[in-house]
Amino acid sequence: MPGPAERRRLLDGLVRPPVEAAPFLLGKxxxxxxxxxxxxxxIVEVEAYLGADDPAAHAYRxxxxxxxxxxxxxxxxxxxxxxGMYFCLNIxxxxxxxxxxxxxxxxxxxxxxxxxLAVDACRGPGRLCRTLALDTGHSGRHLFDAAxxxxxxxxxxPARIQTGPRVGIRRAAERPLxxxxxxxPAVSLHRPLPPARRPRRTR
DNA sequence: ACGCTGATGCTCT
DNA sequence: GAGCATCAGCGTC
Numbered sequence: 011m012p013g014p015a016e017r018r019r020l021l022d023g024l025v026r027p028p029v030e031a032a033p034f035l036l037g038k039x040x041x042x043x044x045x046x047x048x049x050x051x052x053i054v055e056v057e058a059y060l061g062a063d064d065p066a067a068h069a070y071r072x073x074x075x076x077x078x079x080x081x082x083x084x085x086x087x088x089x090x091x092x093x094g095m096y097f098c099l100n101i102x103x104x105x106x107x108x109x110x111x112x113x114x115x116x117x118x119x120x121x122x123x124x125x126x127l128a129v130d131a132c133r134g135p136g137r138l139c140r141t142l143a144l145d146t147g148h149s150g151r152h153l154f155d156a157a158x159x160x161x162x163x164x165x166x167x168p169a170r171i172q173t174g175p176r177v178g179i180r181r182a183a184e185r186p187l188x189x190x191x192x193x194x195p196a197v198s199l200h201r202p203l204p205p206a207r208r209p210r211r212t213r
Numbered sequence: 214a215c216g217c218t219g220a221t222g223c224t225c226t
Numbered sequence: 227g228a229g230c231a232t233c234a235g236c237g238t239c
Contacts, residue, residue, distance in 0.1 A: 093232050094221025136232050
Protein backbone atom coordinates (compact mmCIF):
# COMPACT_ATOMS: atom_id res chain seq x y z
CA MET A 11 0.00 0.00 0.00
CA PRO A 12 1.44 3.41 -0.95
CA GLY A 13 2.33 5.78 1.89
CA PRO A 14 0.59 9.14 2.32
CA ALA A 15 3.01 11.13 0.13
CA GLU A 16 2.89 8.67 -2.74
CA ARG A 17 -0.87 8.49 -2.42
CA ARG A 18 -1.14 12.26 -2.65
CA ARG A 19 1.01 12.39 -5.80
CA LEU A 20 -1.08 9.67 -7.44
CA LEU A 21 -4.34 11.40 -6.56
CA ASP A 22 -2.93 14.68 -7.93
CA GLY A 23 -2.52 12.88 -11.25
CA LEU A 24 -5.98 11.35 -11.18
CA VAL A 25 -7.91 14.46 -10.23
CA ARG A 26 -7.20 15.93 -13.67
CA PRO A 27 -9.37 15.58 -16.82
CA PRO A 28 -9.37 12.13 -18.46
CA VAL A 29 -7.19 13.29 -21.36
CA GLU A 30 -4.44 14.08 -18.84
CA ALA A 31 -5.13 11.36 -16.28
CA ALA A 32 -5.00 8.60 -18.92
CA PRO A 33 -1.37 9.14 -20.01
CA PHE A 34 -0.50 9.82 -16.36
CA LEU A 35 -1.48 6.23 -15.56
CA LEU A 36 0.87 4.74 -18.16
CA GLY A 37 3.81 3.08 -16.43
CA LYS A 38 2.09 3.00 -13.02
CA UNK A 39 1.82 -0.41 -11.39
CA UNK A 40 -1.41 -2.11 -10.39
CA UNK A 41 -0.93 -4.40 -7.41
CA UNK A 42 -3.56 -7.08 -6.86
CA UNK A 43 -3.64 -8.89 -3.53
CA UNK A 44 -5.07 -12.38 -3.74
CA UNK A 45 -5.12 -15.13 -1.16
CA UNK A 46 -1.58 -16.52 -1.14
CA UNK A 47 -0.07 -14.26 -3.77
CA UNK A 48 0.33 -10.74 -5.03
CA UNK A 49 0.36 -9.80 -8.70
CA UNK A 50 2.03 -6.65 -10.04
CA UNK A 51 1.43 -5.36 -13.54
CA UNK A 52 2.66 -2.21 -15.27
CA ILE A 53 -0.05 -0.29 -17.15
CA VAL A 54 0.89 0.04 -20.84
CA GLU A 55 -2.38 0.94 -22.58
CA VAL A 56 -5.34 3.08 -21.52
CA GLU A 57 -8.26 4.98 -22.99
CA ALA A 58 -9.89 8.21 -21.81
CA TYR A 59 -13.68 8.36 -21.53
CA LEU A 60 -15.20 11.78 -21.02
CA GLY A 61 -18.59 12.65 -19.64
CA ALA A 62 -21.50 14.39 -21.32
CA ASP A 63 -19.38 15.27 -24.38
CA ASP A 64 -18.56 11.67 -25.19
CA PRO A 65 -21.29 9.44 -26.71
CA ALA A 66 -19.01 6.41 -26.32
CA ALA A 67 -18.79 6.83 -22.55
CA HIS A 68 -21.02 4.85 -20.21
CA ALA A 69 -21.61 8.10 -18.34
CA TYR A 70 -23.10 9.70 -21.46
CA ARG A 71 -26.57 8.26 -20.74
CA UNK A 72 -26.55 9.57 -17.19
CA UNK A 73 -26.26 7.99 -13.77
CA UNK A 74 -27.56 4.48 -13.19
CA UNK A 75 -26.88 1.94 -10.45
CA UNK A 76 -24.21 0.36 -12.64
CA UNK A 77 -22.40 3.56 -13.64
CA UNK A 78 -22.62 5.34 -10.29
CA UNK A 79 -18.90 4.76 -9.45
CA UNK A 80 -17.94 6.97 -12.42
CA UNK A 81 -19.06 9.98 -10.40
CA UNK A 82 -17.02 8.89 -7.39
CA UNK A 83 -13.79 10.35 -6.01
CA UNK A 84 -10.70 10.04 -8.22
CA UNK A 85 -9.32 6.54 -7.78
CA UNK A 86 -12.74 4.92 -7.49
CA UNK A 87 -12.85 1.64 -9.39
CA UNK A 88 -15.55 1.02 -12.02
CA UNK A 89 -15.84 -2.52 -13.37
CA UNK A 90 -18.50 -3.55 -15.88
CA UNK A 91 -19.52 -6.82 -17.50
CA UNK A 92 -19.55 -7.05 -21.29
CA UNK A 93 -20.34 -9.53 -24.08
CA GLY A 94 -21.58 -12.09 -21.61
CA MET A 95 -18.05 -13.13 -20.65
CA TYR A 96 -15.70 -10.32 -19.82
CA PHE A 97 -15.07 -7.62 -17.26
CA CYS A 98 -13.36 -4.29 -17.91
CA LEU A 99 -11.49 -2.22 -15.35
CA ASN A 100 -11.82 1.56 -15.22
CA ILE A 101 -10.52 4.15 -12.81
CA UNK A 102 -12.68 7.18 -12.12
CA UNK A 103 -10.79 10.44 -12.56
CA UNK A 104 -11.53 14.17 -12.24
CA UNK A 105 -12.91 15.63 -8.99
CA UNK A 106 -15.77 13.78 -7.30
CA UNK A 107 -19.05 14.57 -9.04
CA UNK A 108 -17.60 14.43 -12.54
CA UNK A 109 -17.84 11.16 -14.49
CA UNK A 110 -14.59 11.06 -16.49
CA UNK A 111 -12.73 7.77 -16.34
CA UNK A 112 -9.82 5.81 -17.74
CA UNK A 113 -10.19 2.29 -19.13
CA UNK A 114 -7.16 0.12 -18.37
CA UNK A 115 -6.73 -1.87 -21.57
CA UNK A 116 -3.44 -3.67 -21.04
CA UNK A 117 -0.57 -4.18 -18.63
CA UNK A 118 2.61 -6.21 -18.48
CA UNK A 119 3.67 -8.37 -15.53
CA UNK A 120 6.60 -6.94 -13.56
CA UNK A 121 8.73 -8.07 -10.63
CA UNK A 122 7.94 -11.57 -9.41
CA UNK A 123 4.80 -11.56 -11.53
CA UNK A 124 6.94 -11.42 -14.67
CA UNK A 125 8.07 -14.94 -13.83
CA UNK A 126 4.59 -16.18 -12.96
CA LEU A 127 2.47 -14.75 -15.75
CA ALA A 128 2.76 -14.90 -19.52
CA VAL A 129 3.71 -11.59 -21.10
CA ASP A 130 0.27 -11.44 -22.74
CA ALA A 131 -1.73 -12.44 -19.65
CA CYS A 132 -3.03 -8.86 -19.30
CA ARG A 133 -3.06 -7.90 -22.99
CA GLY A 134 -6.60 -6.60 -23.50
CA PRO A 135 -9.15 -5.39 -20.94
CA GLY A 136 -10.98 -8.72 -20.67
CA ARG A 137 -7.81 -10.71 -20.15
CA LEU A 138 -6.49 -8.20 -17.63
CA CYS A 139 -9.55 -8.62 -15.43
CA ARG A 140 -9.49 -12.38 -15.84
CA THR A 141 -5.83 -12.57 -14.82
CA LEU A 142 -6.25 -10.21 -11.87
CA ALA A 143 -9.56 -11.86 -10.86
CA LEU A 144 -11.46 -8.57 -10.97
CA ASP A 145 -15.22 -8.45 -11.40
CA THR A 146 -18.20 -6.22 -10.71
CA GLY A 147 -17.79 -6.92 -7.00
CA HIS A 148 -14.90 -4.44 -7.13
CA SER A 149 -16.96 -1.69 -8.73
CA GLY A 150 -17.41 1.26 -6.39
CA ARG A 151 -14.38 0.41 -4.24
CA HIS A 152 -11.43 2.78 -4.05
CA LEU A 153 -7.85 1.96 -5.04
CA PHE A 154 -6.59 3.16 -1.67
CA ASP A 155 -9.06 1.21 0.43
CA ALA A 156 -7.26 -1.79 1.88
CA ALA A 157 -10.47 -3.79 1.38
CA UNK A 158 -10.32 -3.32 -2.39
CA UNK A 159 -7.44 -5.80 -2.69
CA UNK A 160 -6.20 -3.65 -5.56
CA UNK A 161 -3.95 -0.63 -5.38
CA UNK A 162 -1.73 1.59 -7.46
CA UNK A 163 1.98 2.33 -7.11
CA UNK A 164 4.21 4.95 -8.65
CA UNK A 165 6.71 3.84 -11.27
CA UNK A 166 8.64 5.51 -14.09
CA UNK A 167 6.58 6.62 -17.09
CA PRO A 168 7.26 5.16 -20.55
CA ALA A 169 9.94 6.90 -22.62
CA ARG A 170 7.40 7.59 -25.36
CA ILE A 171 3.61 7.63 -25.51
CA GLN A 172 1.65 6.99 -28.67
CA THR A 173 -1.99 7.95 -29.22
CA GLY A 174 -4.72 6.64 -31.49
CA PRO A 175 -8.45 6.03 -31.77
CA ARG A 176 -10.19 4.02 -29.07
CA VAL A 177 -10.81 0.34 -29.72
CA GLY A 178 -14.15 -1.40 -30.18
CA ILE A 179 -16.54 1.55 -30.11
CA ARG A 180 -18.93 2.79 -32.78
CA ARG A 181 -19.67 6.31 -31.65
CA ALA A 182 -16.98 9.01 -31.43
CA ALA A 183 -14.63 6.39 -32.89
CA GLU A 184 -12.36 8.96 -34.48
CA ARG A 185 -11.21 10.75 -31.35
CA PRO A 186 -7.57 9.93 -30.49
CA LEU A 187 -8.20 9.05 -26.85
CA UNK A 188 -6.17 5.86 -26.67
CA UNK A 189 -2.70 6.11 -25.13
CA UNK A 190 -0.09 3.38 -25.08
CA UNK A 191 3.57 2.53 -24.70
CA UNK A 192 4.54 1.52 -28.24
CA UNK A 193 7.49 -0.54 -27.00
CA UNK A 194 5.44 -2.89 -24.85
CA PRO A 195 4.67 -6.40 -26.13
CA ALA A 196 1.58 -6.38 -23.89
CA VAL A 197 -0.29 -3.68 -25.83
CA SER A 198 -3.51 -5.04 -27.33
CA LEU A 199 -3.86 -5.20 -31.12
CA HIS A 200 -0.11 -5.08 -31.13
CA ARG A 201 1.38 -5.46 -34.55
CA PRO A 202 4.94 -6.69 -34.61
CA LEU A 203 6.93 -3.75 -35.94
CA PRO A 204 9.46 -5.42 -38.18
CA PRO A 205 7.87 -7.73 -40.77
CA ALA A 206 7.74 -11.20 -39.28
CA ARG A 207 10.76 -13.24 -40.18
CA ARG A 208 11.66 -16.79 -39.50
CA PRO A 209 14.41 -17.05 -36.89
CA ARG A 210 17.69 -16.74 -38.70
CA ARG A 211 20.25 -19.45 -38.32
CA THR A 212 23.47 -18.21 -36.87
CA ARG A 213 26.38 -20.50 -37.38
C1' DA B 214 -0.96 -11.88 -41.60
C1' DC B 215 -5.49 -10.46 -41.74
C1' DG B 216 -10.52 -10.39 -41.51
C1' DC B 217 -14.79 -12.24 -40.05
C1' DT B 218 -17.82 -14.52 -36.78
C1' DG B 219 -20.05 -16.83 -32.90
C1' DA B 220 -20.41 -17.17 -27.99
C1' DT B 221 -22.71 -15.29 -24.10
C1' DG B 222 -25.60 -12.43 -20.70
C1' DC B 223 -26.28 -7.91 -18.62
C1' DT B 224 -28.30 -3.15 -19.27
C1' DC B 225 -31.27 0.05 -20.80
C1' DT B 226 -35.20 1.16 -24.12
C1' DG C 227 -35.23 -6.82 -28.10
C1' DA C 228 -30.96 -4.46 -29.52
C1' DG C 229 -26.55 -3.35 -28.53
C1' DC C 230 -22.38 -3.97 -26.42
C1' DA C 231 -15.25 -0.08 -24.15
C1' DT C 232 -14.15 -8.63 -26.08
C1' DC C 233 -11.76 -12.66 -27.46
C1' DA C 234 -10.45 -17.03 -29.70
C1' DG C 235 -10.90 -19.67 -33.52
C1' DC C 236 -11.34 -20.38 -38.09
C1' DG C 237 -11.03 -19.38 -43.15
C1' DT C 238 -8.68 -17.07 -46.81
C1' DC C 239 -4.87 -15.07 -49.06
